[in-house]
Amino acid sequence: MLRSGGLSPTDPLAARRRGSARLATALAGALALLAYLSRSSDPAAQPVRQRGPLPLGAALALTGNANLYGQDQRMGISLAQGWLHNRPHHRAVELQLEDGASDEPSAIAAFNLLIRRGVIALIGPTLSQQAFAADPIAQRRGVPVVAASNTAKGIPQIGAFISRVSAQSSVIAPLSIDEALRREPGTRRVAVFFAQDDAYSTAETAIFQKVLAARGLTPVSIQRTQLADNDFQNPITAALQQRPQLVVISAQAVDGGNLIRQLRELGYRGQIVVGNGLNTPNIYPICQRWCDGVLIAQAYSPELNTPINRSFRSLFAEANNGRVPGQIAAQAWTAYQVLFEAIQRLQARGGFSGVTLAEARWRLLQELLSGRYNTPLGPIHFRADGEVVQGRFYVAQVRMDGTGRNGRFTLVRERELPEAKP
Template sequence: MKTHPTTPAASPLAVRTPSHAATLAAILTAVAVSTTGCGGLLDSSSKGGSSKGPIILGMDIPLSGSSADIGPYMRNGAQLAVDEINASGGVLGRKLQLQTEDDACDPKTAVAAANKLVAAGASVSVGGYCSGATLPTLPIFDKQKIPMVIPAANSNQLVAQHLKHVFLINGTGKQQAAAAVAWLAKDGAKSVAVMDDNTSYSKDIADLTYAQLGTAGAPSKATEEAVNPGESDYSPNVTSVLKSNPDYIYWTGYYQEGGLLIRQFRQAGYKGKFLVADGSVDRKLVEIAGGSGGEGVYATMTQTPQTTPGAENWIASYKQKFGAEPGPYSTQSYDAVRVAAEAIKAAGSTDGDKVTASLEGLNGFQTFAGPLKFTSDHTLSNGGFVILTVKNGDFALQDSLN
């Protein structure tokens, strides 16, 4: 495998909108400055009791189970950032080391994975895909004062506990629900059925979306239906939903069940439209739906590498290093590492409280989502959701909702 040839200063980050184009030079400079010139800073504390070894960044991601396809995208995106930062001298004169653990998107497995990362001496957690699996890890990391920079999981329950060390760099469920309602109204939906899988992430978005339906300017409510994840036959749910006669169905769960539902709705004669949430944005959704059955499906999603203006060189760097196309949440995971490194550098230490204070103080740090500044809830002020649509078997940008 070829070694990645670029340093952070030469790795072009994306800008999401034309209004950010003038800041491209600042983005490149920010990456270089945040990862170089750190050798003169002394690290006052380190997990594991040493200030000389590598700084460990822990990452719980799904490497098995129904969402296993997402894990490698996240791991590779994070590793790309680690390698770039290390090539420029590391942070505080030390190298970064990424340690990944499989959480299988399962709460019990995730707890075990989080405890492994704590035992390994992780200074910051940069993982989290499934909200239901990420939630039980929050008190584990928080108790050890290990900051969490969560790149993908986005249930509002993650921040509802107001834990000091928890930060989200993906848009929240509330922001995604607002984007869904805006698109449904814009696309002329008349009656919408909302479906979820009863997990924290999925139910959060579904409930928030359904609550807004029927209000001024929004489509009317058809029904809200929950399914049991992991099943192969959803015909009872399909029959129940079709009785409400929707012309639009919004599925807020993951791609495995989403693909099956789309296929079974089409087989049952449903002619309306589908909208899916970000957990279903994967090529596997289209494969499971039956190819042509997935064509034209819409999705609420933060930008993927392929739909981000200006990300071509970053994609090329990723492909050169890993021999594959980047996928959903690879850029967010890349940024999670960069944000963590910037906070450690600003703190001059890996002390959890000091790094957390640095995260709260970030103002204008350049990421794929634009200049970063956390709200008082440790979320993004703008979720950055766009509408994607399936064209020729893959997701492409449909509408920026601007």
């Protein structure tokens, strides 16, 4: 290999180097051309379409680890789409759904793609971490975003264009603890579990622990788990050695469901309070009969008896073999609904006539934030910074049926919360 005299024109090494130099130059040229061709295809400066359906974008996790939520969201949005389309409206809306996958670069790519296609507003992305990556881009381009499932702290604060319909855990979490303490006032020993690699669960457990501290309870054991864990023998036996009377869990559906099942199998008989990540019927097949009796605070209750929630429930059941919808689907429906209704109001007032897309997006944002909405979540509206203000929260208890494979969240308590202060 180490032949000397690499100067002869027939030398393969020299030819190879010349070849790489040529290829590199060609590549640089190609990249420059690509950059030039795709420099700015932002249609924001063009006039907004006057007739025909208005394009609305959604970037959801249809692949990757988060796609369990993405699939539920797709279901919620498509039900809302069908339902709203069949009701009298001023302007049709055309949904453009893209896979935002479960990682940050894909969410950015999906947002860029949809913005370039000239959508009036965006729904998504699925994970809070993805929102911190993709939302700033929509903010800079002036595209309103309604987050359907981002519950981390600081999402609406990314910018004026960012809002959400997914209430933060700080509002909900304390209710279920209080319910557990009301049922067993003598509770002294509390064990806490949380999925430490999940943004939602870590935020939620901080609130749970704050509430516990405020009630004078110091956890006897705090166990950190991972989202991908499914064997909890270690943390459970460690916690049970402290003989807890109450277990508080912040996790997602599958890991949380497994945790509940194994807690019971390993002999824990006390009360279990779980966070909002487990507020989905997806837990029933996982923890089966062991789910029974678990307390949960909910941002959405399928038991809410309003016309719109009844419609949502029956449509969802129709499309899903009689299944009961969960919070993720309800919030996705709501995200679509609030945008749709804001578009109708703006259209009725002639707000879309003779303006650029950029101006139309800005007007839609104002309209969105100023409205009040009657949704499956109950009545909601937005704070000026885009944070959702939701009046009603619920404490429910899981009741499993005789087969141990199906159950329901029975409403224990319904709370009207005073408007959260900024």
